[in-house]
Amino acid sequence: MDSLLREPPPSSITAETRNSAAFPLRGKPALAVQKTLRQPISASGTGLHTGQSIRLILQPAPAGHGIVFQRTDLADAAPLPARYDTVVETRLSTVLGESARPENRIATIEHLMAAFHGCGIDNACVLVDGPEIPVFDGSAADFVFLLDCAGTVAQGAPRRMxxxxxxxxxxxxxxxxxxxxxxxxxxxxxxxxxxxxxxxxxxxxxxxxxxxxxxxxxxxxxxxxxxxxxxxxxxxxxxxxxxxxxxxxxxxxxxxxxxxxxxxxxxxxxxxxxxxxxxxxxxxxxxxxxxxxxxxxxxxxxxxxxxxxxxxxxxxxxxxxxxxxxx
Missing domain, CATH: 3.30.1700.10 (lpxc deacetylase, domain 2)
Structure with missing residues (x-):
């Protein structure tokens, strides 16, 4: 559990509006309602396959929005909803992509998606300035840390179970x-x-x-x-x-x-x-x-x-x- 609680280096993880403590999920939730982030948060890390330095920004999104990925380094790149039918490759990682524009793709999304799933986040915008999500330590722990630092907020609308x-x-x-x-x-x-x-x-x-x-x-x-x-x-x-x-x-x-x-x-x-x-x-x-x-x-x-x-x-x-x- 130590890596879930540690503070990553300031050059790697920063919050646009940072609270002094993380927001662990505690207690028993009532009705299952949709949740999003309380505030934006950003991180920088290395892409596992490209070796590139990549910046990631996680932003709140309205109820019903879902998890949506967006390349910020490609002009007029279409948003990529995190859905099974926008997956274009699964050989070494799960890759979202736009069929009409093959260069608009984002790889290695599965660890971040696992963190969203495990932490109960329904709606978020994921902005990334490269072709894959940073790998960090190869687990989902740093993504959980980011979500804890950003905090969560209930949105009232029921979850789409x-x-x-x-x-x-x-x-x-x-x-x-x-x-x-x-x-x-x-x-x-x-x-x-x-x-x-x-x-x-x-x-x-x-x-x-x-x-x-x-x-x-x-x-x-x-x-x-x-x-x-x-x-x-x-x-x-x-x-x-x-x-x-x-x-x-x-x-x-x-x-x-x-x-x-x-x-x-x-x-x-x-x-x-x-x-x-x-x-x-x-x-x-x-x-x-x-x-x-x-x-x-x-x-x-x-x-x-x-x-x-x-x-x-x-x-x-x-x-x-x-x-x-x-x-």
Whole structure:
């Protein structure tokens, strides 16, 4: 939890209007209403794949606005709503883009989206002056810190809770993900992974998503890669900003980071955190059980496409059903 509470260097994170303390989510919320940021906040960091220094600004937005990304370095760039149907690539990260203008794209949005999801933020404008979101330490912890510093404000309008009504499943080889009906008004996740690298191996994790669970169990888990894959990524012009400061690097049975892992199952926790971010591209929080094995951004996105392609598979929950349990 230390990294959630620390003050990042002033050159990295600044608030346009900074309060003296963060705003942790406490207590039991009443009716699930939409929330936005109390004030704007900005941050600068390195892009994982481009290696560029990128400035990020998070701004409040009105009720019903949703999460919308905007490139500020491209003239007349169209806003990119954070929705499953604006995703244009999922190979190494989740990438939003404009089909009519291929250069208008923003990559590596999943950790920020996970923070929005985990902290219950429905509406925000995300301004970014480059082609990807800064990676920071490779987790969602610094994004949670930013949201805490900005604070949140309730907006009165009910949240657009999306209830899964019947099973939806997508597969690729031995990998699969599925969305199943669930009660309780929140998202339940069960994932497993299986890597040949002995430092990772087979891991599984189950979580009922709530603000406290997200912060304590998922937010600090970092992205990871295999040492053998780094050279190929560099040849493809990717991972130029990657380092042991923002990713866990594995060489068979060894973790190469000097500080080791933050927890023994950090790998699967990060995969669950990625899924939390990818699933928030539904346009609202899901009431569902999400199950998967060896899933990634591609399958996470495909299952949302399949869900919304079948009008009988989902519905917006009523206000009564949208009462949120204590985090």
């Amino acid at each position: 999306i209830e899964v009504l019947k099973p939806v499943r997508v597969e690729q080889g031995d990998a699969f993900v599925e969305l199943l009906p669930a009660s309780g008004g929140r998202l339940h996740l069960s994932l497993s992974i299986d890597f040949a690298a002995r430092a990772i191996g087979h891991q599984s994790y189950t979580l009922d998503l709530g603000a406290r669970a997200f912060r304590e169990q998922l937010a600090r888990s970092r992205t990871f890669t295999l040492r053998a894959e780094i050279e190929a990524l560099h040849k493809a012009g990717l991972a130029r900003g990657g380092s042991l400061d923002n990713a866990v690097v594995v060489d068979d049975d060894q973790v190469l980071n000097p500080g080791g892992l933050r927890c023994p199952d950090e790998f699967i926790r990060h995969k669950v955190m990625d899924a939390v971010g990818d699933l928030y591209l539904a346009g609202g929080p899901l009431t569902a059980h999400f199950r998967g094995h060896r899933s990634g951004h591609g399958l996470n996105n495909q299952v949302l496409h399949k869900l919304f392609a079948d009008p009988s598979a989902w519905a917006y929950a009523s206000d009564r059903q949208a009462i949120v349990a204590a985090a």
